[in-house]
Amino acid sequence: MALLDKEVSKQVKNMLGDMERTVKVLFFKSDDESKCEYCSTIEQLLAELSELNDKISVGIIDVDGEEQEMEEYGIEMIPALVLLTEDGKDLGVRFYGIPAGHEFSTFLQDILVFSKGAIPQLSEESLKKLQGVEKPVNIKVFVTVTCPYCPRAVFTAHQLAMANDRITASMVEANEFMELSAKFGVSSVPHVVINDEHFFVGAYPEKDFVEEVLKVAKG
Amino acid sequence: MKERMFFDVGIGKSEIKESYDVVIVGGGPAGLTAAIYTRQSGLSALVVEKNLEGGYMNLTELVENYPGFTSIRGEELGSKMVEHALHFGAELVTDNVEKIQVEGKDKLVHLSSGKTARARVVIVATGSTPRKLGVPGEEQFRARGVSYCATCDGHFFKDGHVIVVGGGNSAFDESLFLAKMVRKITMVHILEKPTADARLREKVFANEKIEYRPLTELVRIEGNEKVERVVLKDLKKNREYTMDVDGVFIFVGMNPNSELLKDLADLDEWGYVITDENMETKTPGIFAVGDVRSKGLRQIITAAADGAIAASIAARKYFET
Numbered sequence: 001m002a003l004l005d006k007e008v009s010k011q012v013k014n015m016l017g018d019m020e021r022t023v024k025v026l027f028f029k030s031d032d033e034s035k036c037e038y039c040s041t042i043e044q045l046l047a048e049l050s051e052l053n054d055k056i057s058v059g060i061i062d063v064d065g066e067e068q069e070m071e072e073y074g075i076e077m078i079p080a081l082v083l084l085t086e087d088g089k090d091l092g093v094r095f096y097g098i099p100a101g102h103e104f105s106t107f108l109q110d111i112l113v114f115s116k117g118a119i120p121q122l123s124e125e126s127l128k129k130l131q132g133v134e135k136p137v138n139i140k141v142f143v144t145v146t147c148p149y150c151p152r153a154v155f156t157a158h159q160l161a162m163a164n165d166r167i168t169a170s171m172v173e174a175n176e177f178m179e180l181s182a183k184f185g186v187s188s189v190p191h192v193v194i195n196d197e198h199f200f201v202g203a204y205p206e207k208d209f210v211e212e213v214l215k216v217a218k219g
Numbered sequence: 220m221k222e223r224m225f226f227d228v229g230i231g232k233s234e235i236k237e238s239y240d241v242v243i244v245g246g247g248p249a250g251l252t253a254a255i256y257t258r259q260s261g262l263s264a265l266v267v268e269k270n271l272e273g274g275y276m277n278l279t280e281l282v283e284n285y286p287g288f289t290s291i292r293g294e295e296l297g298s299k300m301v302e303h304a305l306h307f308g309a310e311l312v313t314d315n316v317e318k319i320q321v322e323g324k325d326k327l328v329h330l331s332s333g334k335t336a337r338a339r340v341v342i343v344a345t346g347s348t349p350r351k352l353g354v355p356g357e358e359q360f361r362a363r364g365v366s367y368c369a370t371c372d373g374h375f376f377k378d379g380h381v382i383v384v385g386g387g388n389s390a391f392d393e394s395l396f397l398a399k400m401v402r403k404i405t406m407v408h409i410l411e412k413p414t415a416d417a418r419l420r421e422k423v424f425a426n427e428k429i430e431y432r433p434l435t436e437l438v439r440i441e442g443n444e445k446v447e448r449v450v451l452k453d454l455k456k457n458r459e460y461t462m463d464v465d466g467v468f469i470f471v472g473m474n475p476n477s478e479l480l481k482d483l484a485d486l487d488e489w490g491y492v493i494t495d496e497n498m499e500t501k502t503p504g505i506f507a508v509g510d511v512r513s514k515g516l517r518q519i520i521t522a523a524a525d526g527a528i529a530a531s532i533a534a535r536k537y538f539e540t
Contacts, residue, residue: 004226011228011302041224102271105229123333147371148277148294151229152270152313175374187375187445187466188362201362203270205315205331 003041004048015108016053019115024084026059028075038098038176039079045098055115074168077177083110085118092161097173101145106154106171113162120162126210130163133217139169142181142191149203153190156209167213227298229272235312238337239265240538241530242328243344244316244479247274248519249509250344251300252526254309260534265336266304267328269315273297274346275510276519278370280396283418285519296519319343319479319505326504340533342506343480343492344526347473347517352384356440357469364446365467369393372466378402379465382449384437386413390470391423397468398428405462407435407451440467475511487513497536498529504537 004012027046029039043060050056061069063078073082073090081095093114099107113121120127139157143150157169174181174189184193192209193199194216204212241257243250246268257264271277279293288296305311315331319341328336349367351357357365366372373396381401383394386408392415394404406423411433413420423429438450438459448463475491477484484500484507485493491513498506508525510517 003224008226008228015228100224100226102227102229102277104226105271108229121332123331125333144371144374146374147368148271148273149368149371151227155313181375185363185445187364188366188368188372191362205269207331 002048003045004052009048009052012049012108013052016056016111018112019053019055021086021115021117022055022057023086023111023114024057024059024088025111026061026073026082026084028061028063028070028073028078028080028082030063030078032064036078041100042079042081042098045100056111077180079176081107083114085114089118091118092165092168093158094168094170095173096170097176098145099171099173102148102151103143103145103154103171103173106151106158109151109155110158113159118162120159122159122163122206122210126206127163129210129214130160130167133164133166133213135166135217136195137164137167137213137217138195139167139213140172140184140193140196141170142172142174142184142186142193143189144174147189150190152203153192153209156204156206157192159206160210160213225294227271227294229313235265235310235314235334235336236263237335239263239310240338241265241340241342241533242267242326242336242338243342244319244328245274245344245346245509245511246272246301246311247344247346247509247522248276248297248300249346249522249526250274250342251304251309252523253342253344253506253508253530254304254311254526255307256527256530257534258304258307258309260531260538262534262538264304264309265338266309266311267314267316267330267336268311269313269331271297272301272311276300278368278393280370280392282519284416316479319483321483321502321505324504339537340504340506342498342508342526342529342533343511344507344509344522345476345479346510347475349389349470350472350474352437352469352471354437354439356442356446357467360440360442360446360467363444364442364465365440365469367469369397369468373397373400376401376466380405380463381466381468382407382437382462382464383468383470384408385470385472386410386415386433387470387472388415388419391415391419393468393470394429395419395422395426398426401428401466404429405464406431407437408433409436409454410434437467473510473517477507477511480505480507480511489513497532498525499532504533506533 240262492507509522
């Protein structure tokens with residue numbers, strides 16, 4: 001049975017009609033269900049998406065045996081999705097866990113932004129501030145797929161990653177990574193962790209989100 | 220998550236034009252209905268939503284009082300309204316409105332992204348946000364076991380014991396949602412009788428996982444790293460006692476998001492926006508609709524009705540020559 005029903009497929013197709021360039025989606029998976037409950041579902045979702053628009057190109061990496069590629073992209077857990085530009089550039093945009101529910105909208109929005117040249121949708125002021133970030137920044141946005149406030153936080157984090165090569169930003173679907181969520185004391189989402197040391201909770205406006213990143217980047 | 224896999228397409232738009240006939244701030248039922256009616260009057264409409272189109276409906280487990288739908292998930296009704304507005308050609312953008320500026324007959328709507336939209340009419344449908352309870356421990360344990368959104372955070376309390384504070388529709392609706400995943404819910408309410416609708420009350424009282432304690436006040440929240448227990452007060456016996464819990468969910472009413480209009484409209488003593496019967500504020504061409512407006516009943520249907528009135532009157536008053 002299709003994951004995306006007729007109506008949703010129609011909407012997705014219509015929306016992705018705006019795509020200009022090809023976007024590559026790398027999917028790190030395992031066929032072992034005990035390691036990855038949702039891998040087969042994600043694989044199906046990606047297949048259905050690429051069916052709807054041929055500008056979405058999917059690369060599947062079975063991590064059992066492809067440790068090298070995991071390392072290359074700094075992937076530590078699965079399921080993981082990495083977006084790449086047409087010419088294969090990694091801008092640090094990642095999804096750990098299934099981009100379903102409300103996070104499906106973030107996934108689609110990211111694909112659209114990538115297809116239009118991955119120009120971060122941020123104000124000039126934010127872009128200028130982010131240029132100044134010199135040390136590596138890793139942003140984890142913990143979400144649940146039923147949280148309506150979360151897509152905004154993930155989307156903003158991903159824009160930050162696009163704005164500076166030193167910034168990596170990941171969505172982490174808390175239900176699939178319960179241990180990691182517990183380690184960071186996640187009990188309310190969106191829960192944003194920067195460089196594993198600083199966190200804030202809530203869908204902060206872009207300006208404040210940038211300030212939180214700068215706090216860590218400068219400290 | 221397994222019980223219902225859904226895929227929210229969103230709107231995926233971030234580009235806007237420089238000017239519109241009507242700019243609507245907020246994409247809940249009031250804002251979306253205003254957009255539908257604006258488009259049906261042949262005018263251009265931009266809806267600016269900062270989080271998720273559908274607004275607070277996304278957090279409502281089941282809606283059972285919107286005519287035409289015996290029972291529908293809030294999020295589904297929300298996406299139907301979004302589709303409806305898009306179908307008639309409204310534009311939706313994800314952004315935050317920082318300021319509304321009056322310039323002659325026009326209004327300039329300044330967005331966080333740095334963009335500005337010009338419009339003759341602005342309809343403010345910014346809704347409200349959950350109110351804090353104001354007890355010791357609430358701030359300290361926010362995001363460490365204290366939550367205001369069951370839909371978002373319920374998953375973190377799987378098989379746990381949570382306390383729900385409040386006796387209104389939100390508290391009852393969200394408790395029913397939580398009951399699907401937690402082991403036990405204790406509901407406390409400072410009044411004897413809940414203010415929730417009879418239908419919701421019946422469902423809650425029939426649910427084995429939920430225990431309702433009237434005339435009980437939450438006094439403080441305690442723990443180390445995260446919430447471990449609460450101190451409750453039996454108001455009848457005037458006696459305090461503690462209870463071990465894993466989480467605290469607070470639904471004690473809402474505060475209006477009326478900040479944008481504080482200099483442009485009159486607010487009532489609670490901060491809700493005062494309008495005339497056509498939803499217009501004291502600033503000509505600026506309307507307020509839905510939960511942010513001072514009125515007697517805040518429901519999806521009254522929000523939608525506000526939106527319809529504002530958009531139709533605005534079209535007649537400002538665009539018909």
